[in-house]
Amino acid sequence: MTKPFATVLEASTSLNNKTGSWRTKRPEYVQSASPCNVVCPAGEDIRLWLALVKAGKFYEAWKIITKDNPFPAAMGRICYHTCEKICNRESFDGAVNISAIERSIGDMAIDQAWGFENVTVNSGKNVLVVGGGPSGLAAAYFLRMLGHDVTVYENHLKAGGMMRYGVPRYRLSRCVLDAEIKRIENIGVKIVCQKKITDINAEIDDFDAIYLAMGAHKASQTGVEIKNKPNIIDAVDLFKKVEDDFTNFLNLGNRVFVYGGGNTAIDAARTALRLGASVKIIYRRTIHQMPAHTAEVNEALAEGIEILCLRTISCIDGSKVFVNKMNYDEEYDILTPSGKTEILHADSVIFAIGQSVDVNVLHGAKNIKISEKGTIEIDKNMTTGIPSVFAGGDVVSEKRTVTNAIGHAKKAAGCIDAYLRNTTPPLDIRSEVTNLKKLNVAYFKKSAKITAPEWQNISFEERNISYSKKELMTEASRCFSCGSCFHCDNCYGYCPDNAITKRANGDLEINYNYCKGCGICATECPCGAIKMVSND
Template identity: 35%
Template sequence: MKYTDRQVHVPLCSVSTTSSLVNKTGTWKSAQPLFIDRVSPCNQQCPAGEDITGYMYLVGQGRYEEAWRLIMEENPFPAIMGRVCFHTCEERCNRTEHDDAVSIHMVERFIGDYGLANSLRITVPGPERKERVAIVGAGPAGLTAAYHLRKMGNGVSIFDSNQKPGGMMRYGIPSYRLPKEVLDGEISRLDEMGVEFKIAVKVGKDVTWDSLDNEFEAVFMGIGAWEETSLGIEGLNKKGIYNALEFLEDINLGKEPKIGKRIAVIGGGNSAIDCARVSRRLGAEATIVYRRSEAEMPAHTEEIEMAREEGVRFLFLASPKAIYGEETVAGVKLEKMALGEMDDSGRRRPVPTGETFDIDCDGMITAIGEATRVGDLPPFTSHRGGVVEADRMGQTTHLRFFAGGDIIDIPHTVTHAIGSGKRAAVAIDRFLRGIENDKDSPDQFTWGESGTINLAWLKGTSLFCRRNPSLEVVDYTDMNPFYFDCLPGVKTKRIPVDERLKGFQEVSEPFSEEEVISEARRCFNCGSCTECGNCCIFCPENSIKRDPDGYGYVADMDFCKGCGICVNECPRGAMTMKLME
């Protein structure tokens, strides 16, 4: 006899013989669970619109090539970005409220390097369409616009007045932050994609803007900000005085600028830090002179920290008044400043006190900000003081002209430039295809206030499964932190200071594969399903099952009573309750 045998013909007592599956308890509910894909805070604030949670998921499983391809959907330069981006994503990481932020940039750098080491390539069909787009300026914005337009099937020609493409990435960033072979490796991929490079051609001089306007269906301007703001004091023509852009350009071209042994660097931004750190590498003493205090410095804290490690001195609340010396610099007269009211940037304004003092130096670098050379802009674009007027997507008042990078009103960083190049590429593609921006606007796919577009969401073709995408942002309170152990993050290692000062060797060391995997696995993957199985295990109705057609789970609405346990127990906020009508 079998113990399961319920076929009792003459039961001694009442015996249940029917499965409860006939009892459709799903009719009881007033709210139903929904699997959604929310935007994580890191993704939301990424100016380049990368799907960070997506590639962390793939890296955690060792799927490096897929991770690389996922980044390449949005950003053509992961190896560059992993090095030079100031990773504001890590400041927004939900993990900071748990233990330490995930070291996103180091994972990205590893993936970028993996792509370079394995010569991964993006294949694109030949130009499908006869329309051609001109890109002026081969900096991060222009190259990104070219990359995306080429992937969208447009023919692209890129003009640049310098001898090599890269813009500020090549001529502005010292190689201890971004080695040149990484830059060359990432840019060479564009060459192979069929982007036509017209190098050492200055638009406005060798080619006229009008001829571009006539020859091309659309033009993207990403000419950057190459004019150093003048300090506005006398004696700036003395020997030993450089401006930051000239100085860094000379360094990046391998020239040895003739500076002294004691350098005063004027300014508080990242260029000032770069100049001071380069000066240290040239064997000079460097002092950064900034008119506000450290808290107001626009330079990134990590950069300031590394400059300090390398022996850069800081002099705050001081502003240059006069330069001593006959032909060469022999000192600077500084005025003491005090902090006053808040200004428009939300920082306290420096107020002169009238009190002066002198510092001794035999070289000076001014790094107080860069602006666009107004003369380089086409005559028909409207701009205000070198900032080109453009809409959210980069379209200027001259409709076939689009702008991006440092010439529009965005922060002057590589990452923002990449984001603006991508936005403009989307806008140009839509412009060429005659899609009006009002209808079906890409706004609905933008993340955050910066208007970042994630193309995979826009097209619905992410390599990482994204079902039911929503623009809601997940914060720590939407997660169930119980399911995550507290694990300290892997710290970035830097080479010793004496090694650094010997030359232009890269300062931060790469993570090992184990470290990268452990960091990627620390990622909460906020807002996206990783098939952890909690919803399924905790469902008292047994109504959540694996999706037979693919990724994730489905809830059987015939039996779901709408208790919402699955939503509460989802570790990463990838579910929500929806009230039923």
């Protein structure tokens, strides 16, 4: 007796039946941008470095951060983390605490003295960076990593720009800032402090390219009438004085008023508080309309700073501050003087109503155009009217954040490098954003955000401390990995046709011989990394 015909079959002979021919749509693995990456002015690949942190690969994570930002420790502290506001996890159970993780990784790098890799290739080109603030230093770093010689001219006593002279030290420890600047110097960037350029034309011939990043350090003019030598200080000057002469405690007196509603006003008020004053902020609109970040406003209130809203200062006469009370019509969003006034008594008044760019340095360079708003005009490649002169950071933008400045630096460095090598500047391509709709959050369990521990004292010491390694990994593991496969294996495990192949290294590949195009893989992908496309 022999094996029966047809009714008995060997195992797995169905592999001869290529069911892929049934398909009308086909799945494809895609990597689309995460919202955090898209909104990050520095363009950090947050999703990637969070994945590395989650895996306990802290050094690798730091390397990824510093590809886009040489100041993780500083930025983790002071960046306004738009990434967290747009984080897809926000509506689920609270955004990933990206800034705290970045800061902790940055601190770890300082503790463990991680440095940038030495630059091995040298282009022989010489670039001047005017201004040692975040944009200038970051540009210097990027340019140096690209192989160019870089010199930074810094006007102030120390490099750091607004990171030093705009952000009080209780928000950013100077040890941290110094360490991160030092790391840039370590790769061969020359920083020359207290070097004030008077005429940019004089430098053009000495350098192959120039990046203008002087920032906006000039206090804006106010319409306040000043009489009888009152004690008035501009916030920019206050910070500079406190910073350059920290040990010599500045005395503002007891009654201090801060005029303004932005972050600078809050920082100035909290600095004054730390100098021993009783501080009140005067702001002309309502508290909800303050441009300052809410978190900072709340912190200021918590520290005992009073905010006097719907008030403008008309005149300061000696210690008398004349204030006009305003009416706000919520329906029409109109602010009108109420006719009521009050007189306050101040030992000092700090003006914090904005800064502008000091354009005197550009007087000789006629081709560099200044906009009506007082910023330097640049083209899409960050170039001014002079081909070898580029500009970025606060000098070109009214969106004056440190992250934005770093983002400019990265882009400018790419453009300068292209200019020096006579190549095309890198294109700024951003793929489709992975919004919440593209995710399948059924695979994520609710887990509350880990808040970084805080000190409650009011001093120039930092309030926050870093995460432990365990906290770091746990918090990083909350990342949805929007738009990028994190090897959850759902597609592999759920395919009813076993049409996804898993390689030895865990990589997945769609086997179109058998894929029937049902789309389960795409639906069950937690992070939107599979797309169904028409089967042309």
